Amino acid sequence: MSMEQILVAKPPENSEPTPPAAKGMRADARRNREKLLEVAAAVFSERGIEGSLEDIARRAGVGIGTLYRHFPTREHLVEVVYRREVESLCAAAGELSLNHAPDVALEEWMQRFVGYIAAKRGMANSLRMLVNTNSELFAESSGMVSVALRNLVEAAAGQDLIRRDIDSTDLLHALFTIYSIPDAPDWHERSRRLVKLLMDGLRWGAGAKHAP
């Protein structure tokens, strides 16, 4: 039992929606904001979500005051970093579609998705909590992911590169089983194999509704 598990409360406090990323920012401000997000992503991924904010500011080469001006609370920062990662993951789906055969794009994207979850493994609980207490964020990000995956699946199915009788939601669930693979040094390898396995299953029977 950690203190964080105890210190939960504070009235629901719907902190104003989301901090600004306005366009009318001064150039230096935009630069700093960007740098902070970049560094924060790195720090969070290597130290976990509770990495030192002063460290982030330091590494970004800005004063701590600047960090706090851009992201008034740690949660704001975490949320923006998280949102961006999900967005870039989803954007990758589009790019992959343009440069690869649909089935290859699907497979590669699933690998990335799994890698993404992988990186978050250590902070699974923290993120779950974030996502639990911010249903809007959850809805948006999970929606984006579903759409990205669905598009990939439909494209591949549309060209008979994978079976047609597949529900992309099921596939997403299957990918999420990653979370339940017990901690193990080789778990990254295992997750890659899981994706390959899924792809084999998807390709099997491609071009025919049932059986090879």
Add this chain to the structure above:
Amino acid sequence: MSMEQILVAKPPENSEPTPPAAKGMRADARRNREKLLEVAAAVFSERGIEGSLEDIARRAGVGIGTLYRHFPTREHLVEVVYRREVESLCAAAGELSLNHAPDVALEEWMQRFVGYIAAKRGMANSLRMLVNTNSELFAESSGMVSVALRNLVEAAAGQDLIRRDIDSTDLLHALFTIYSIPDAPDWHERSRRLVKLLMDGLRWGAGAKHAP
């Protein structure tokens, strides 16, 4: 959403059961421990569960190091304080029984119980969390409370001072509705009225199994 809501994780980490309160302590150590608990109870009740530990040490007239030696983490301290409060509440049941008529003892105890919950109102969530993540603590304390209440009820019913067809568990549930009374300045008064109301209900029909 507060950071505490996010920073939840850290592996379940079954921190060793409970810190010692051994008898083989040096006199000064026992003194300090006691003083710390006393002050901590005060600070937690006036500042909430996240009151400053340094402040507690200061007010107790000991060094911060001493506080940490006795209670290696905040949770340990909180847990011991909580446990003591529940214990003293339950002990009061016995004392009241000795000095008052059973029905009066019951009423007075219920008032104290409600007052106790009252004091914890601000940190309801925090405590809920503590209790959620420490099922042993929860089991023990809720067990003690049930027993105390049951004894009081049985004593009063045994002398026909309250109706006999009452389940002390139901009564406990009723008392807990306190938690759901919305925040209001007069809520303490309301909770006292609730207890009185319950007592009226209990006395109504005393000496006869059904009806007045």
Add this chain to the structure above:
DNA sequence: AAGATAAGCGGAGGCCCCTCCGTTTAAGTG
């Protein structure tokens, strides 16, 4: 009573959080 010794003390120190405010500077304005 004097000495030995380990239990216990406490606060300095390192790191972090967050705020406040005097200083710098990007970006309009004439």
Add this chain to the structure above:
DNA sequence: CACTTAAACGGAGGGGCCTCCGCTTATCTT
């Protein structure tokens, strides 16, 4: 180009968390 000015910067400062370790002292021995 100055020049102005509000936006943005950054870091000092006050407070907290927790650890580490040299100093005290309760208690035991003789």
